[in-house]
Amino acid sequence: MQSQTIAPKKSSIVATCAILIVGALAPMLDSTMANIAVNSITQSLHTSVNSVQWVVTSYVLALGIVVPIAGWAIDWITGKQLYLWALVGFFVGSVISGLSSTITMLIIGRVIQGAASGIIIPTISTLVVRAAEGKNLGYLMSVVGLPMVLMPILGPTIGGLIIDQLNWHWIFYINIPIVLISLVILTIWLPKFTPNRKGKRLDVPSIALFTGLFTGLILAITKFSDSIKFWQSSVLWPLGIGISCLILYIAYALVFPKRALVSLNLFKTKTFSAASILLLMSGITLNGAMFLLPLYFQNIKNLSVIWAGIYLIPQGIGMLLTRTQVGKITDHIGARWVVITGILIAAISTLPFAFAGADTNKWLLLGCLLIRGTGVGAFTIPIMSDSYTGLKPQQIPEATSATRMFQNIGSAFGSAILATVMTHQMTGQTPTIAHLAGAYNTAFAWSIVITLIALIPAWFLSVKRHKKV
Structure with missing residues (x-):
């Protein structure tokens, strides 16, 4: 009996892409739906913004750390089996999150959700390539990529509608029927995708050291806002653990270069080093601001949770507008000037939020968000x-896992840093509208400054010079 092949017939490739997308709908929505629920969760669980930011941070941190594991697993486990088990994990995380009555339980649920999403999202791209056998990838990636862009844009609006009609628990409960239907569809129709059983084996020490590094640093940031003073054991211990894990990883990668998850040789390439730094920093620009904006619209502009979600749509539209052209422009002139332009647009269009108050014109803010979206949309694809650029073919799979990990972990840092800035600003202050507005202004100002600092690594990206005829 002939086993299933790695790729189905050409006529079913688009159907396979559609099936893969159905399975990822809930994880893609959840990547931003929780942002709109931060205010409701803070009030419901009687906790602080700094604690609730872990609902967002833990999700993207777990997602980022698990991405390299997905890159390994797809070579050793059938694509169908990997996808199904990841969806089951997302189902479990959604149930725990929905049932949560404490912030700790909710964060545990979000970690499980994030880890599952860290397998699902990158697996889609890999399986599409295998299904198509390398043909018509531009068209197929655009088919798969569109919902990947649209779902996070629509997430806050859909989440706002759910919270307004029900409560925040339902942004997690809604995943349950979606995942169950997806599991049935995937079980029946998704091809097997036999693994090639080649490539690096999973390096557990690398995963452990990266987990300690990034978790330690983020814990230090959040504990700093709790203790107010830097020289406190609650800050220094996680900071020390994070730095120690970094030193140990460098030593480990030097001694065992073939085992290490991210080879140090990758950083010998100027553009890879610059891109890695930029991906970490872009998380503050994009995800950090996405954490702040729903809170700002609800707490300062006094918008309902639905309208707070709707107000974020212009930024998503701006991202879509530039996404269609930015790849072509990058191919023509290189990444440097595209990214620098995007950074400047994002910084300038965020500036009004550093001065905005309760009476600031809403059309000004909406216009700024639209322009901001066009700037942010010029970040990721060129980077x-x-x-x-400059890497050897055998380094590309490793670089892919590394860049995806840096991008998501940068998002985790973004939420943690800006929530810490806000908490510091409100320490000892009466939570009036004026004081809250001042705290948001400062957090947005930090976002602008960090965005502008990104101009330094952006200068080291590639630039293409065309010879004059």
């Missing part, structure tokens, strides 16, 4: 493409 990701430039990370491969």
